[in-house]
Amino acid sequence: MTTPSGIESRRPASAVTERVPAPAYFGVSAIFHYLGPAFAVLLFASVDVLGVAWLRIASAAVVFAVWRRPWRLVRRLDPGQRWVLLGLGVVLAAMNATFYLAIDQVPLATVGAIEFLGTIVLATIGVRNVRNALALVLAVGGVVALTDLQLAGAWFGFAFAFANCALFVLYVVLSHRIANTGAGIDQLGAAMLIAAVVATPFCLGAAAPVFTSPAALLAGVGVGICSSVIPYVTDQLAMARLPRETFALMLSILPAVATVIGIVVLTQVPTIGELTGIALIAAGVAVHQEPPENKEN
Numbered sequence: 055m056t057t058p059s060g061i062e063s064r065r066p067a068s069a070v071t072e073r074v075p076a077p078a079y080f081g082v083s084a085i086f087h088y089l090g091p092a093f094a095v096l097l098f099a100s101v102d103v104l105g106v107a108w109l110r111i112a113s114a115a116v117v118f119a120v121w122r123r124p125w126r127l128v129r130r131l132d133p134g135q136r137w138v139l140l141g142l143g144v145v146l147a148a149m150n151a152t153f154y155l156a157i158d159q160v161p162l163a164t165v166g167a168i169e170f171l172g173t174i175v176l177a178t179i180g181v182r183n184v185r186n187a188l189a190l191v192l193a194v195g196g197v198v199a200l201t202d203l204q205l206a207g208a209w210f211g212f213a214f215a216f217a218n219c220a221l222f223v224l225y226v227v228l229s230h231r232i233a234n235t236g237a238g239i240d241q242l243g244a245a246m247l248i249a250a251v252v253a254t255p256f257c258l259g260a261a262a263p264v265f266t267s268p269a270a271l272l273a274g275v276g277v278g279i280c281s282s283v284i285p286y287v288t289d290q291l292a293m294a295r296l297p298r299e300t301f302a303l304m305l306s307i308l309p310a311v312a313t314v315i316g317i318v319v320l321t322q323v324p325t326i327g328e329l330t331g332i333a334l335i336a337a338g339v340a341v342h343q344e345p346p347e348n349k350e351n
Contacts, residue, residue, distance in 0.1 A: 084285075145221055153214075163322065195334045197335065238294055
């Protein structure tokens with residue numbers, strides 16, 4: 055069977071994985087979306103931030119190359135779909151780098167909350183109603199609360215956090231486009247290979263010292279598997295079976311997940327003011343309504 059984009063459709067998962075409810079895949083993604091980066095923060099003490107970002111991207115690319123051999127699929131794609139993969143690869147490289155540069159200076163829970171502001175802004179532009187106006191007010195109020203509390207000491211980190219926010223929107227949009235082709239995981243693997251190529255000139259030098267430390271190298275590989283393989287694959291499995299509006303609604307739990315993981319793994323205990331800001335953003339994500347043109351069944 056061939057999709058309209060010219061991709062030969064393959065079932066994205068075995069019969070066993072398809073019996074797992076789609077929200078369960080999202081739950082796994084939610085945990086590893088921040089658990090991997092939390093481990094990365096611990097690695098920052100011995101490896102430069104961009105070096106850890108490169109280890110994450112490169113190790114994930116190797117896993118996908120061995121597991122999926124995505125280059126076989128790329129030969130069958132039409133030019134439009136190849137451009138989508140190229141865009142997703144560039145976005146993955148930039149998103150991972152800016153996210154790590156942000157969490158190096160700003161608490162994980164704060165970066166995790168800001169990450170979702172862009173989805174609310176786009177929804178408000180696409181659907182101008184009371185519901186989205188309320189979502190925007192809640193989210194902006196949460197961001198103001200967070201930045202008022204911390205901006206003076208970490209403005210550079212906040213700049214990267216907002217850059218990551220914009221890139222996360224592109225990740226969700228492009229990932230949904232490949233998830234509904236029937237070969238989402240293979241295309242994700244191809245995009246991760248592109249991300250590794252894009253990131254290498256900028257980040258490899260920072261990662262060079264890790265090759266003399268087997269323990270640090272192994273930890274970097276673990277970060278890549280936890281941060282880019284497990285959550286991105288489970289994202290694809292969830293996106294392929296959930297409308298984008300439903301997936302967007304479920305994103306509202308991620309700031310809370312980031313807060314819990316920041317407390318447990320990094321002992322980053324938020325203040326009452328920070329918790330208020332995070333809660334306001336999470337509420338905004340839960341309230342917002344996706345534009346009709348972005349809904350996919």
